[in-house]
Amino acid sequence: MAASIALLDQAPVGNSNLPAVKICGFTDLANLREIAAIDGVNAIGLNFFPKSKRYVTPATAREWTSAWDRKADGVVTVGVFVNAEQRQIIELFTSGVIDVAQLHGTESADEVSALTARGIPVIKAHGIRNAADINAMTQHPTAYHLVDAFAPGEWGGTGETVDWSLLTNWGDSHPSHRLVLSGGLKPENIAEAVLCVHPAMVDVASGVESAPGVKDANRVKTFVTAIQKAH
Numbered sequence: 001m002a003a004s005i006a007l008l009d010q011a012p013v014g015n016s017n018l019p020a021v022k023i024c025g026f027t028d029l030a031n032l033r034e035i036a037a038i039d040g041v042n043a044i045g046l047n048f049f050p051k052s053k054r055y056v057t058p059a060t061a062r063e064w065t066s067a068w069d070r071k072a073d074g075v076v077t078v079g080v081f082v083n084a085e086q087r088q089i090i091e092l093f094t095s096g097v098i099d100v101a102q103l104h105g106t107e108s109a110d111e112v113s114a115l116t117a118r119g120i121p122v123i124k125a126h127g128i129r130n131a132a133d134i135n136a137m138t139q140h141p142t143a144y145h146l147v148d149a150f151a152p153g154e155w156g157g158t159g160e161t162v163d164w165s166l167l168t169n170w171g172d173s174h175p176s177h178r179l180v181l182s183g184g185l186k187p188e189n190i191a192e193a194v195l196c197v198h199p200a201m202v203d204v205a206s207g208v209e210s211a212p213g214v215k216d217a218n219r220v221k222t223f224v225t226a227i228q229k230a231h
């Protein structure tokens with residue numbers, strides 16, 4: 001089974017294409033459903049890192065999956081992990097709780113390969129400091145790379161931005177890879193970020209929240225509209 005992400009494969013890189021939108025980190029099912037139903041939201045992130053302010057237990061995520069028809073909303077679910085045990089990721093994928101694994105820790109190339117060999121699509125996240133970090137991304141055996149700000153002692157969800165100018169035209173020079181832009185994105189800066197980087201997907205956690213793990217529907221709508229207007 002190919003470990004591909006149709007949503008991103010169908011979002012060709014290029015200046016005239018809208019990126020897909022992922023909203024990440026929910027602590028309440030009603031809030032998740034409200035956001036998943038917004039036009040222009042393509043992916044929902046469930047955070048399985050126990051130290052995150054946006055943590056959801058696998059048991060709760062399983063209950064949500066039974067109560068919510070993500071296909072009806074036309075979204076995919078992405079599990080966010082930091083150095084998690086492979087068996088946890090595999091179990092959440094095979095039981096249909098997640099469609100994609102997003103790895104935010106120090107997971108090795110071998111660990112990425114072990115998941116993709118089982119048909120699990122993997123987005124590997126990278127904390128970016130400089131051009132060398134960007135050049136190293138494609139050493140990981142997946143076509144999907146997420147850039148986040150490098151924050152010592154943190155793994156993500158910090159609200160810090162990446163230096164977008166380091167990523168200009170990255171997609172054009174890596175046609176068989178897909179870039180997911182994250183880190184400090186919000187309605188106020190998303191248009192500039194998208195016009196600079198032209199990512200296949202943008203991913204936001206803190207920038208559309210009223211409190212950690214609680215997404216503000218108005219901020220999400222403004223975020224989506226800003227992307228559409230930027231094109």
Ligand SMILES: O=C(O)c1ccccc1N[C@@H]1O[C@H](COP(=O)(O)O)[C@@H](O)[C@H]1O
Nearest residue numbers: 024052155156157159182183184205206
């Ligand atoms: O959101 C978190 O708490 C988190 C914790 C550990 C790893 C990743 C996490 N979230 C991811 O972080 C980035 C950026 O978030 P933000 O928009 O800057 O708040 C994003 O990819 C989230 O999926």
